[in-house]
Amino acid sequence: MIQIQNVTDFSLKYTLESGQSFRWNRIDNAYYGVVEGRIFKISQEGTTLCVESSASEDENQLVPFLRHYLDLARDVPKLLAEVNTDAYMHRAIERLWGMRILNQEFWETVASFILSQNNNVARIRGIIRRLSERFGEPLMLAEYADYSFPNPDVLATATEAELLACGTGYRANYLRNAAQAVVSGELPLTSVKQMSYLEAKAVLMRRDGIGEKVADCICLFSLGHLAALPIDVWIKRIFETLYLRRRATHREIRQFAHSYFGDGVGYAQQYLFHYVHECSNWADAEHLSLIELE
DNA sequence: TTCCAGGAGAGAG
DNA sequence: CTCTCTCATGGA
Numbered sequence: 001m002i003q004i005q006n007v008t009d010f011s012l013k014y015t016l017e018s019g020q021s022f023r024w025n026r027i028d029n030a031y032y033g034v035v036e037g038r039i040f041k042i043s044q045e046g047t048t049l050c051v052e053s054s055a056s057e058d059e060n061q062l063v064p065f066l067r068h069y070l071d072l073a074r075d076v077p078k079l080l081a082e083v084n085t086d087a088y089m090h091r092a093i094e095r096l097w098g099m100r101i102l103n104q105e106f107w108e109t110v111a112s113f114i115l116s117q118n119n120n121v122a123r124i125r126g127i128i129r130r131l132s133e134r135f136g137e138p139l140m141l142a143e144y145a146d147y148s149f150p151n152p153d154v155l156a157t158a159t160e161a162e163l164l165a166c167g168t169g170y171r172a173n174y175l176r177n178a179a180q181a182v183v184s185g186e187l188p189l190t191s192v193k194q195m196s197y198l199e200a201k202a203v204l205m206r207r208d209g210i211g212e213k214v215a216d217c218i219c220l221f222s223l224g225h226l227a228a229l230p231i232d233v234w235i236k237r238i239f240e241t242l243y244l245r246r247r248a249t250h251r252e253i254r255q256f257a258h259s260y261f262g263d264g265v266g267y268a269q270q271y272l273f274h275y276v277h278e279c280s281n282w283a284d285a286e287h288l289s290l291i292e293l294e
Numbered sequence: 295t296t297c298c299a300g301g302a303g304a305g306a307g
Numbered sequence: 308c309t310c311t312c313t314c315a316t317g318g319a
Contacts, residue, residue: 019300113300120299123317169315174302211302232300249309273300 002059004049004066009076011098012044018274020102020221022112022125023149032141034132035069036105037148039141042066054141071100071224076267079226083261083268088242092275101270102221106189107182108149109222110204113214114174123167130166131155155179174209181207197225212250226266229257238272 016024016031024033030043030050038055053062067073080093111131116124128149135150135158155163156179163172181187187207192200197219204215213230220228229235231250239253240246243260261268 116299117301118299118314119301119316120318123299126317164315167316170313171315209302213301217300230300233298234300277300 002051002053002062004051004063004072005047007044007047007049007072009098010044010047010070010072010100011096012042012049012070014096014099014274015070015102018096018099018270019121019277020217020270021104022121022128023108027144032144032146034139034146034148037137037139039139039144039146040066041141041144052141054139068103071103074100076100079264079267080271083264083271085260089268089271092271095278096271096274099271099274101224101226101267103224104222105149106193106218106222107152109218110178110187110189110210111149111155111175113217113221114178114207114209115168115171116217117171117209117211117214119171127167131163131168134162134166152179152182156183171209174207178207178209193223197223197227200225201228220266220270226264227258228266229254229269232273234276235269235273238276 012031013026016033017026021033023035024031026032030041032039032041034040038053038057040054041052043050049066051062051066057065076098084090084093112124112128115127119127132147132149135154136147139146139148155176158176158179160172160176163175168175178187182189187203192203195203200223201212201215201219204210204218205212210218213232216228216230219225220230231239231253236248236250236253239257240248244252244256248256257265257269
């Protein structure tokens with residue numbers, strides 16, 4: 001067991017349970033998940049993270065890897081201070097203090113958010129679990145068993161029936177086409193990782209099944225582009241009712257959000273998104289009464 | 295039964 | 308450009 005000390009302004013719970021990763025399971029006080037081919041067991045005690053890995057890696061490999069994955073090197077208090085611009089953001093930041101944006105493996109994030117469209121988190125998790133069981137490699141950490149996320153070449157040769165059996169629904173061909181594009185080099189993952197936010201987003205959106213919202217999720221949750229702003233129905237609703245107080249196009253929301261929150265808009269978005277889900281009675285908040293929009 | 299879920303694409307206007 | 312309809316699936 002390896003410890004990561006002096007981890008301040010970090011919440012393992014909010015980071016792993018805020019809908020950016022679909023691979024973590026909480027058992028008692030610990031989170032089990034598969035990241036890039038090995039199982040991690042992570043628990044947080046104050047400012048200490050206790051980590052176990054199914055791979056035989058020493059502290060000098062594991063700690064830098066997880067610090068990057070969990071975004072621990074970022075000055076989050078400074079970033080949050082910059083987007084703490086109103087009472088509502090203040091509440092979200094206070095409530096979810098320490099939530100960070102993960103830096104997840106690129107291909108898994110591409111595939112996961114292709115599957116996320118018109119879907120809910122519980123079902124997305126189930127689909128990804130079944131895909132991993134069916135097409136991934138088995139892994140063990142003590143008594144805990146899981147599977148690696150399947151590589152593009154495996155999914156590229158899967159039949160539609162096999163993908164449908166995992167519950168992908170009509171997204172099966174989107175997933176397989178993306179996998180084939182990675183294999184063929186049409187979607188060059190390593191070079192996309194080097195691109196700017198807007199370049200990477202444009203390349204991703206050339207794939208069938210990746211629109212603006214999914215591309216932004218990939219850019220934000222995998223590539224570290226904090227200027228990315230995934231606009232789903234809830235983020236749209238928040239900006240329309242709380243900030244703009246009128247119906248607005250995605251373009252208008254995007255423009256407002258960038259001028260209002262600045263470069264850390266992606267982080268701000270994640271706090272807003274998770275806050276409305278954590279507080280399911282968000283409409284009851286006295287300052288956020290639902291406004292009738294024509 | 296209908297509605298909804300971290301949407302996207304095709305078609306019409 | 309915007310609006311509308313449909314897509315597969317399962318839980319509420």
